[in-house]
Amino acid sequence: MSVISYIDGVFYGGSNFPIPSHMNFGRLMVDKLLENKNKVALISGDTGEKISYVDLAKKIVNVATALSKLGVRQGDVVAICSENRIEFYVAIIAVYYIGAVATFLNMAYTKDEVIHTVKISKPTFAFLSPSTQKLHYDTLKNHTTITKFIVFGDSATKEISFDKLTLDDPNGNVMPADFYGRAQTALILYSSGTTGLPKGAKITHLNLIATTFQTLSLPDNSRPVLTIAPWCNTMGIMTLNGFLRSGKTVVFLKRFDENLFLQVIEKYKVGEVLIAPPVLILLSKSPNVSKYDLSSVYMIHSGGAPLDSDVIALVKARLPNLRNVTQGYGMTESTGSIATELDAAPKQGSVGFVTEGIVVKIVDVETRAILGPNKRGEICLNGLVLFDGYIGKERGDDFDEEGFFKTGDIGYYDEDGFFFIVDRIKELIKYKAWQVSPAELEAVVLLHDAVKDVGVIGTPDSEAGELPTAFVVKKPGSNVTEKDILDFVGTKVSPWKRLRGGVKFIEEIPKTGSGKILRRKLRELLPKNVKSKL
Numbered sequence: 001m002s003v004i005s006y007i008d009g010v011f012y013g014g015s016n017f018p019i020p021s022h023m024n025f026g027r028l029m030v031d032k033l034l035e036n037k038n039k040v041a042l043i044s045g046d047t048g049e050k051i052s053y054v055d056l057a058k059k060i061v062n063v064a065t066a067l068s069k070l071g072v073r074q075g076d077v078v079a080i081c082s083e084n085r086i087e088f089y090v091a092i093i094a095v096y097y098i099g100a101v102a103t104f105l106n107m108a109y110t111k112d113e114v115i116h117t118v119k120i121s122k123p124t125f126a127f128l129s130p131s132t133q134k135l136h137y138d139t140l141k142n143h144t145t146i147t148k149f150i151v152f153g154d155s156a157t158k159e160i161s162f163d164k165l166t167l168d169d170p171n172g173n174v175m176p177a178d179f180y181g182r183a184q185t186a187l188i189l190y191s192s193g194t195t196g197l198p199k200g201a202k203i204t205h206l207n208l209i210a211t212t213f214q215t216l217s218l219p220d221n222s223r224p225v226l227t228i229a230p231w232c233n234t235m236g237i238m239t240l241n242g243f244l245r246s247g248k249t250v251v252f253l254k255r256f257d258e259n260l261f262l263q264v265i266e267k268y269k270v271g272e273v274l275i276a277p278p279v280l281i282l283l284s285k286s287p288n289v290s291k292y293d294l295s296s297v298y299m300i301h302s303g304g305a306p307l308d309s310d311v312i313a314l315v316k317a318r319l320p321n322l323r324n325v326t327q328g329y330g331m332t333e334s335t336g337s338i339a340t341e342l343d344a345a346p347k348q349g350s351v352g353f354v355t356e357g358i359v360v361k362i363v364d365v366e367t368r369a370i371l372g373p374n375k376r377g378e379i380c381l382n383g384l385v386l387f388d389g390y391i392g393k394e395r396g397d398d399f400d401e402e403g404f405f406k407t408g409d410i411g412y413y414d415e416d417g418f419f420f421i422v423d424r425i426k427e428l429i430k431y432k433a434w435q436v437s438p439a440e441l442e443a444v445v446l447l448h449d450a451v452k453d454v455g456v457i458g459t460p461d462s463e464a465g466e467l468p469t470a471f472v473v474k475k476p477g478s479n480v481t482e483k484d485i486l487d488f489v490g491t492k493v494s495p496w497k498r499l500r501g502g503v504k505f506i507e508e509i510p511k512t513g514s515g516k517i518l519r520r521k522l523r524e525l526l527p528k529n530v531k532s533k534l
Helices: 025-035 053-070 086-097 111-121 130-143 205-212 234-245 258-268 277-285 287-291 309-318 438-445 482-490 519-523
Strands: 005-007 010-012 040-044 050-052 077-081 101-104 125-128 148-151 185-190 200-204 225-227 250-252 272-275 299-302 324-331 336-340 359-363 377-382 405-413 419-424 429-431 434-436 451-461 465-474 503-505
Touching: 025 053, 025 086, 025 205, 025 234, 040 053, 040 086, 050 053, 053 086, 077 086, 077 111, 077 130, 086 101, 086 125, 101 111, 111 130, 111 185, 111 200, 125 130, 130 148, 185 205, 200 205, 205 234, 225 234, 225 258, 234 250, 234 324, 234 336, 258 287, 272 277, 277 299, 277 309, 277 451, 309 324, 359 405, 419 438, 429 451, 434 438, 438 451, 438 465, 438 482, 451 519, 465 482, 482 503
Parallel strands: 040 250, 077 101, 077 125, 101 185, 125 148, 225 250, 225 272, 272 299, 299 324, 465 503
Antiparallel strands: 005 010, 010 359, 040 050, 185 200, 324 336, 359 377, 377 405, 405 419, 429 434, 429 465, 451 465
């Protein structure tokens, strides 16, 4: 674990990183890929397609050269809209390599969301997969600034074929951009949009370099790591960079499919798994787990939302050689991880210690005074991995007078330096004089045997302010009733935390790709009048 300093209530994660003077993350990654030579770098769990480290590096440089010849220049923005596939990663690093700026368009975006995000970043080039071409090509062609399209695999239109870009160039390779020690924007990532439309966060090459040297997993490269996180989001792409920088073989899936997920673990003898909490909950309850040999798995990494200790215990009981389920805490604005418990003996409910490259303080929400151990306040961030602000938005209320980013998350740390996340400031339910954590209530509801998933929000109430309300997904075949869940929760929480807004049964909890509950979507399902439940 990195050395952590603690001075006057501020935590400083270690920052002994080898920062290259050229400050080009793409060049750094190509150099690191070449060090691993013919070792397998990426495996598609969907198709079985593989690529070695050296071939991955060659493709990146070839595509970078081709992009330069197509007219992509330093500072130009290039969009990538695709499911996880080898070409996706080649395109990203090639864009960085020549000093252009990448931005990701989530293939699950609606037409309006596509237009909104492209208006933020204003790309002129775009990479599409065949599936995203079918979904979004007309929108991107007719309503955005994009003028040139490059399509992975077969194209449904007369656009540029990606395969042609990867051919060896007899005239030599393009030189990587050199930023001469200056931190330049490399990537525009969009905030998750849990409370509103996404904002474009500027991620620099320095942010990416520092993040990729953070400790992400155990130094055991003998078994592959499996990731199903979409590479278009922060958790997916930053962990992938770190895995490849450290020489691991990474197996990936385009999207989560329960049986394929389990088959891939068995087939490739996967050692580490990177998943969002909803998948971990499924692993704790699904009968299919016993049908596969999952004995190779020794570590599971989870992030994006809190996990209940009972869920972790259930998963450990089903996977015979699982050493630990690590929890982490991170966000787009920190280029990924803020805290992790990887190297520490875990404490129940903790997200671990401050990660390398991060400076953290917790302050009183009202007075902004720095708080000591076991005092809840807003988490504020600084350091090498902190983003460079939002596109088109003044720093204003997002940063304090010392340059710390105000996360909007409520948390605390204990005497041993372990961090605990309570909830979002904006998501805390205000019931009369009490503040109720949705995440805490969700953990309780999930303990019910008939509950598959849950999301909790506050329903506006003229007398109480807000009433805690649960949206519940039943397990298949379950006959659980609203009263069953109300009674169950009522025996486990204080009176002010009871589900006085009731229980609503729905088919699926709306979430982001990283597993965060989209509470604004749940609020849209609320009836106008809710009767309080005693």
